[in-house]
Amino acid sequence: MSVVLVINSGSSSLKYSLIDVARERELAGGLIERIGQESSPISHTVRQTESADAATTMLDATFREERTVPDHDAAFRVMLDQFAARGPSLDDHPPVAVGHRVVHGGARFFAPTLIDADVERQIEELEVLAPLHNPANLAGIVAARAVFGDVPHVAVFDTAFHQTLPPAAYTYAIDAELAARHRVRRYGFHGTSHQFVSEAAAAYLGRDLAELRQLVFHLGNGASVTAIDGGRSVETSMGLTPLEGLVMGTRSGDIDPAALVHLSRRAGYSIDDLDALLNTRSGLKGLADRSDMRDILAGREAGEEAATLAFDVYIHRLRAYAGAYIAQLGGVDVISFTAGVGENAAPVRAAAMATLGFAGVEIDVERNEARERGIRRISTDASRVTVLVVPTNEELQIARQTAALL
Structure with a gap:
């Protein structure tokens, strides 16, 4: 053994x-x-x-x-x-x-x-x-x-899977010498999960990983999306740190950097204050005073305005990234949802995919709402894009890579 x-x-x-x-x-x-x-x-x-x-x-x-x-x-x-x-x-x-x-x-x-x-x-x-x-x-x-x-x-x-990002994807448009000196670039995270899910999706479909264009949405308290072309990460939402990108449980995701300058000048926020704001008092927590998507969905169901807005902002960001990454890939064959929210929140999956009919996405309502365990298809049989729920297993992926190295 x-x-x-x-x-x-x-x-x-x-x-x-x-x-x-x-x-x-x-x-x-x-x-x-x-x-x-x-x-x-x-x-x-x-x-x-x-x-x-x-x-x-x-x-x-x-x-x-x-x-x-x-x-x-x-x-x-x-x-x-x-x-x-x-x-x-x-x-x-x-x-x-x-x-x-x-x-x-x-x-x-x-x-x-x-x-x-x-x-x-x-x-x-x-x-x-x-x-x-x-x-x-x-x-x-x-x-x-x-x-x-x-x-x-x-x-x-976590960052290793994203080492295949092309320079155009990992380079920030700031002073090049300054960025190089302080290692400021996009690194990406959740790489172990994105790799596991993309490989599991290909195996489930009986398809060659090298021929697939995939989006993987890792939606937990931390959240990221990666565009994967032929098994290689070519674009991902998290950046220098895990703060950039999607709306998360307590993290803001994308925000105009000038907003931080504004808060520093007008509200007297220090660097540490801004760091705490963006990482621990933002995202769903900042919008609705709850960081758990289950609580947001319950509040939305009850008609609470703050919970409804938090859900809408969360979904708006998912759709924006989905559209952008499909454009970068030139189309998509498989979209997978994973992690706590991605695997369990049917309303999030349905809303995120609702506007992607132009790309060939068609969700089967019953499949999406079914409470099943394991990897499963939630798109219709006629959908040109296969949409899956794929339980992630980062521990198994780490064990595989450890054994492979040895």
């Missing part, structure tokens, strides 16, 4: 998954939240199989508890305790490698990378481009290497 432990370390959380790569099956996974706070919720899920009538049914056993978890080193000890107490035993399923999600790889890292002290140093240097993410990713790497020092560790970067 070829088992990879996948680690996604956030600023106050640790998500982990133990994956049998050969069978592409998760054996167990868990989440430790609110690290450094008074009490940390811990969940650990063991995947089990039961065979009956030649069919295999997945039975999940989930265990929950709360502890004080002061830092990421302690979080890793908690993770080990969960495997020892709940299973599966890491003695019976020893990881051959540990794969780490790292958000920002800059222009340096364009493929899964074996981690050593120099790679750790470079990830630390890139903290300036992702101050909310890379420090936490690095803390997870340091803690994991201390615990699993006898196996290889591999960094898989």
Whole structure:
């Protein structure tokens, strides 16, 4: 059995998954939240199989508890305790490698990378481009290497899939020398998810990835869309940081930069004030004081003006990007929705696609509203463009890339 432990370390959380790569099956996974706070919720899920009538049914056993978890080193000890107490035993399923999600790889890292002290140093240097993410990713790497020092560790970067962006797509129209000196360009994010979904869509359709023009909408609390031509990212909505692009849960997405100058001059906002405004008090949260799309949909259903406007702004941005990216691709063959909102919010999918009839998109209402799990088609049989819901699996993609590198 070829088992990879996948680690996604956030600023106050640790998500982990133990994956049998050969069978592409998760054996167990868990989440430790609110690290450094008074009490940390811990969940650990063991995947089990039961065979009956030649069919295999997945039975999940989930265990929950709360502890004080002061830092990421302690979080890793908690993770080990969960495997020892709940299973599966890491003695019976020893990881051959540990794969780490790292958000920002800059222009340096364009493929899964074996981690050593120099790679750790470079990830630390890139903290300036992702101050909310890379420090936490690095803390997870340091803690994991201390615990699993006898196996290889591999960094898989969110930005790597977008290294195929052409210069016209990643270049900002500012002073070229200044941009080069400070590494100001579009990098793009959610790359692991966009790659997984685009490959899964091609496999589901039985089509050659190289022949498909695809749009992938990764819509969660963070949201991005990528245009993928023949399996290569050619345009994506997030930029230097994960702030640019679509309307998100608490992030503004696109905004006139002069608005920030205006707020600085007229409202006395500092750089830190503006950063907090755009990242934590904007998006759906800023428009309707709720960052969860489920709450927005409920408010809209109840006729609340703020929730209705938030939904309309959100959809307006999705349609604008869809049209622009279809133009960049010269047409589209497949459009996929993924992540929490993309996989579960039928009204969002329907509204986002409602104006794309000119491009050959035709949504089947019943298919779109059906509550089914797994990858599925939501377009009509007559639609020239296939529209899919594709559950993302970034952990599996990280495990695949880790195993492939080794």
